[in-house]
Amino acid sequence: MTRIVPATVRRLGSVAHRRELLATGLTRRQVETSWRAGEIVRIRHGLYGLLDLPADVIRAARVGGALAGASSLAHRGAWVPPRPRLVVSVDHNARDLRDPDDAGARLDRDRDDVLVLRDLSRFDRRTERLLASPSRAAAQVLLHEPAEHAAAIVDSALRLSPMQRPDLDQVCHLLATRRSARGLVTSIDARAESGTESIARLLLARDGIRAEPQVWVDDHTRVDLLVDGWFVLECVSKEHHSSPAAYDRDRERTIRITGLGFVVLEVTYAQVLFDWPSVLKAVRTTLGR
Template sequence: MEEIVLPDHVVRTKELLAAGWTRDGIRRAVEKGHLTRIRQGWYATPLADERVLRAVRSGGALACASALAHHGAWDVTAGVVHTRMDHNRVGSLPAGLKRCQAWHSKLDVAPEQAVDDLAMALRTAWNCLSLEGFLVVCDSLLHRNLMTRHELSRALRHAPGKEVVLDKTDRAESGTETMVRYRLRSRRVQLTPQVEIPGVGRVDFLVGERLVIEVDSREHHTGEENYQKDRARDLTLRAMGYIVVRLTYQQVVHDWPETERCLVAMIQRGDQWWGSRRGRKVA
């Protein structure tokens, strides 16, 4: 049993024993570096993710936004490791860890796995994240085909107001797109995501008739090839009469107040309409 294949590369002692390991076999695997003891009753292989190790080492499981990111959703943790643990566990957590609790349970039991599944992670995120953060992860779960809308709804069954929240989900290819959509719609700006423009392709947002908003992210708009492609698209759109605004990750995540001020000024001026309709404002 030299080769060890484990979900998330973390396993409990009882699972190893149930799979046919002996305690001597576990000890030899530790001596050879194939396994590392994280805490009593838990072991990991050298391939285990550091965030998973920190969560299990603290006495819990990787949970909430951290588990969602681990499964492939957009990461809204800002470097904080979200954990879920038995309600009887007391004491403070090390710096950089946050204890979370599923919305439906005041008495969390000790996690059976190192990483919560998507449904449990989503229920915990409901109780932890802001509305914007929750929409970011829901949009990414849908976009990346990690969950369907039906599965989102089922995971949140009985959550108060879940349909109102899920109705705010929409098409988005990145978390920054969700942020822009949510924030502008909160200002009553009417914008349509993922609009197909003949001769150009799909743009992130179209406000009114001609104001195109493209939202760059660290994930999709880096590198010289993408840079050149994006600028070529922008030039084509401008030649067709569209006004193109391209927002950087920095402008969305860190400089939003000034970014919003500029966008609202353009919209209030009527830049989103063709010449004959300029001056028509969006509330």
């Protein structure tokens, strides 16, 4: 084989409809032979892609569109909320939507792990053929995700490499007519260093408690959230704090911060995301004292 078919698919943007391949001069037989030889993958009827396409991109294409919203930012390395959904942008009049894991089955409209957005017509088909741009994905997140999750996702996306991070001015432009979502942009803060921290900050703000992220309390120590200049909220996780050495460092850190005159409360990912009332009660009680 000359591998002309995969080379053509790559030139067309890594995925291509059969009609696009035929328009280049390839024959149906060449396309079919290349697929059967394992040179390309058939994503769904009439749609082919390269073998090295990421799984989430293939799943979105199988549904019938491009990877979008939180899925697009997660693909680039942003924070992933619990129970994430596959977010796919399709054309406004798309009809034949398929199961992301089975091209032979129609998409079940009642499944809660796939979110379909009918906004693909707004995409730049040259640069967003496979997935939404960082700025567009961030705008979609602010429109379609719970506010606290949206803040955590976009906060983390702003810490990605320059080519992968959203531009907040562009996000505001994309949300020009969506006042409520645009207002959420003011809650975004790139200083946050974890999703848990972002969510805690936003939930505290809802209760009228302003928490400043990533504050230096001495020349060597930053705290996750500082409230009222003296109350520190530290967001800890098993992922980064589970080893004996990490545990010891955390205790030393807590002693150091307390020795500077701060009151410290440590909260976990599970407590912030799934038991926030208990956290809020502890914060209120501490501030009340």
